[in-house]
Amino acid sequence: MRLIENWFSERYSENLQLSFRVKDQLLSIKTDYQRIDLFETYDFGKLLSIDGTVQLTEKDEYIYHEMITMVPFYFNKRPKSALIIGGGDGGAAKRLVDLNFERIVNVEIDRNVVDVSKKYFPEIAKSFDNNRVELIIGDGIKYMKNSNEKFDRIIIDSTDPVGPAEGLFSKDFYKNVSDHLSDGGIVVTQSGSPYYQPEALSMANKGMKSIFNNVLTYIAFIPTYPSGLWSFTMGSNKDMSIRDEKKSFGKYFNEDVLNGCFKLPEFVKKLID
Amino acid sequence: MRLIENWFSERYSENLQLSFRVKDQLLSIKTDYQRIDLFETYDFGKLLSIDGTVQLTEKDEYIYHEMITMVPFYFNKRPKSALIIGGGDGGAAKRLVDLNFERIVNVEIDRNVVDVSKKYFPEIAKSFDNNRVELIIGDGIKYMKNSNEKFDRIIIDSTDPVGPAEGLFSKDFYKNVSDHLSDGGIVVTQSGSPYYQPEALSMANKGMKSIFNNVLTYIAFIPTYPSGLWSFTMGSNKDMSIRDEKKSFGKYFNEDVLNGCFKLPEFVKKLID
Structure with missing residues (x-):
């Protein structure tokens, strides 16, 4: 999970990333299995990320x-x-x-x-x-x-x-x-x-x-x-x-x-x- | 065209962007019709952008x-x-x-x-x-x-x-x-x-x-x-x-x-x- 200046970025490789501008980060927890982050984004509504990887967004x-x-x-x-x-x-x-x-x-x-x-x-x-x-x-x-x-x-x-x-x-x-x-x-x-x-x-x-x-x-x-x-x-x-x-x-x-x-x-x- | 810390980013909206890490920017010109930028990227080889929009990359x-x-x-x-x-x-x-x-x-x-x-x-x-x-x-x-x-x-x-x-x-x-x-x-x-x-x-x-x-x-x-x-x-x-x-x-x-x-x-x- 990278959050810089209200952008959440998923790294596809060291050299490529997709970034979502976020209104707010609602959650960031480390469980026994993985890191879970929850963002309120502008374009895709709520976004659930596990270990830095988009799992689902409200919109798609x-x-x-x-x-x-x-x-x-x-x-x-x-x-x-x-x-x-x-x-x-x-x-x-x-x-x-x-x-x-x-x-x-x-x-x-x-x-x-x-x-x-x-x-x-x-x-x-x-x-x-x-x-x-x-x-x-x-x-x-x-x-x-x-x-x-x-x-x-x-x-x-x-x-x-x-x-x-x-x-x-x-x-x-x-x-x-x-x-x-x-x-x-x-x-x-x-x-x-x-x-x-x-x-x-x-x-x-x-x-x-x-x-x-x-x-x-x-x-x-x-x-x-x-x-x-x-x-x-x-x-x-x-x-x-x-x-x-x-x-x-x-x-x-x-x-x-x-x-x-x-x-x-x-x-x-x-x-x- | 946005180039920040060797990343070229295409904005899909105000709230979403895809970013390519670049080795070098090879060209940036303003013609009578549009702006043309040429980057050497890590993942997609040479990338041609017109008015900030990816037109083609060597790889895809x-x-x-x-x-x-x-x-x-x-x-x-x-x-x-x-x-x-x-x-x-x-x-x-x-x-x-x-x-x-x-x-x-x-x-x-x-x-x-x-x-x-x-x-x-x-x-x-x-x-x-x-x-x-x-x-x-x-x-x-x-x-x-x-x-x-x-x-x-x-x-x-x-x-x-x-x-x-x-x-x-x-x-x-x-x-x-x-x-x-x-x-x-x-x-x-x-x-x-x-x-x-x-x-x-x-x-x-x-x-x-x-x-x-x-x-x-x-x-x-x-x-x-x-x-x-x-x-x-x-x-x-x-x-x-x-x-x-x-x-x-x-x-x-x-x-x-x-x-x-x-x-x-x-x-x-x-x-x-």
């Missing part, structure tokens, strides 16, 4: 959360249950509630992320009050080792593969994920900026391909994430195909996006060959 | 130039002639040469852009030495009023619709463009960031729809342009459809991109309804 969080939930939702048989690993802000759970999932288990390692979201993003965090959502504060990796429950969707809504989330991109972890997927179930993970973090996408892709029969990568445009281009990686042991059903739309997601987001630029394809 | 110029030329190339009958308005760096002309266009007329209003590109981006500007390329230093609007030549493609490779390029987004201009298109010909213009400059996309779209029977918008990811998402708008008086032909690919463009780039996020669709 819809893109990431629609894309990590709605894209896998429309594949295969209509899903009813989901496990979210991470996602302590509640944004993914909120969309799953809207998509009429019947059971949503959300395992977040850092209670402070939930508390901060409840205080500063109440419209998003209210998903935790829904009786279809079970919030567990704990380590997602351990949770899966100790549970036998299977889910139709597993959503890895984590920070980047450095720090506490590193284990969430490994082959061992994906093996555990596979054991918790129902028949035809699908896992999806955020897999970083193909432009600035090609290794995150490559790790997720290689890790998933070593476990799952079918792996697909898709992309979305997120203005407050590094480079503006973000990737997601989906895996399943069954074929994955979009089912015939009228699609709802969000502020970003629609049926065209569902069909177009798997059509990757050449430099992205090369990362997952 | 391929995305913009592939997308403004290769997408319209694959529609309708194979095009042989093209008029470029703007494009003084030579990047669009270079791709048209590669696509085997037989005649390319490039009308750039500011000789200094050409000179700067020849000096600092010689691999790009060398397109002007090709005997299929005719470079004219002059006003594109006036050029079209005084010429009767028709072209299979007209490429509006301009700066944003403030300053010298403002007239290139008007209905009157598109009427002129229409008169210079051959049967089945297509015009394409860059139409700004849908996220930060929605009015540029709306202007291009409305202006084209008032003149052309068919208008299509497509998008690409460009990391050094505001928000990372960029739009292009194509118009024609004939139907536009992708022809059956093996597609070549660039570093960004490929056949998937050709099919996927017209699939627009919901918030972009709303701008062009």
Whole structure:
């Protein structure tokens, strides 16, 4: 976190940064897992940063959360249950509630992320009050080792593969994920900026391909994430195909996006060959 | 142009900026039309800025130039002639040469852009030495009023619709463009960031729809342009459809991109309804 003369800057590298002018810094805490900062910005409303990295802003969080939930939702048989690993802000759970999932288990390692979201993003965090959502504060990796429950969707809504989330991109972890997927179930993970973090996408892709029969990568445009281009990686042991059903739309997601987001630029394809 | 402690920053608004650490500023001139700055950056190589706005960098110029030329190339009958308005760096002309266009007329209003590109981006500007390329230093609007030549493609490779390029987004201009298109010909213009400059996309779209029977918008990811998402708008008086032909690919463009780039996020669709 760098705050100079009322600007919060996220460093994309030693040589590149995006800076948001802020009205106020509302919070800066160091938890057992990470540093959490909360800013009131001019252009993007409230902004949550973890370890100096933008996690969500009021204005554009819809893109990431629609894309990590709605894209896998429309594949295969209509899903009813989901496990979210991470996602302590509640944004993914909120969309799953809207998509009429019947059971949503959300395992977040850092209670402070939930508390901060409840205080500063109440419209998003209210998903935790829904009786279809079970919030567990704990380590997602351990949770899966100790549970036998299977889910139709597993959503890895984590920070980047450095720090506490590193284990969430490994082959061992994906093996555990596979054991918790129902028949035809699908896992999806955020897999970083193909432009600035090609290794995150490559790790997720290689890790998933070593476990799952079918792996697909898709992309979305997120203005407050590094480079503006973000990737997601989906895996399943069954074929994955979009089912015939009228699609709802969000502020970003629609049926065209569902069909177009798997059509990757050449430099992205090369990362997952 | 802001250069503070060896950082060049492009302001996306009063409250948001992207900053590139620079090794050196190689040039800063004020021409009759605009301010031109040239930086040697760490992450993106040489960077050309006009009026404080990134125009191209060595590292990612391929995305913009592939997308403004290769997408319209694959529609309708194979095009042989093209008029470029703007494009003084030579990047669009270079791709048209590669696509085997037989005649390319490039009308750039500011000789200094050409000179700067020849000096600092010689691999790009060398397109002007090709005997299929005719470079004219002059006003594109006036050029079209005084010429009767028709072209299979007209490429509006301009700066944003403030300053010298403002007239290139008007209905009157598109009427002129229409008169210079051959049967089945297509015009394409860059139409700004849908996220930060929605009015540029709306202007291009409305202006084209008032003149052309068919208008299509497509998008690409460009990391050094505001928000990372960029739009292009194509118009024609004939139907536009992708022809059956093996597609070549660039570093960004490929056949998937050709099919996927017209699939627009919901918030972009709303701008062009």
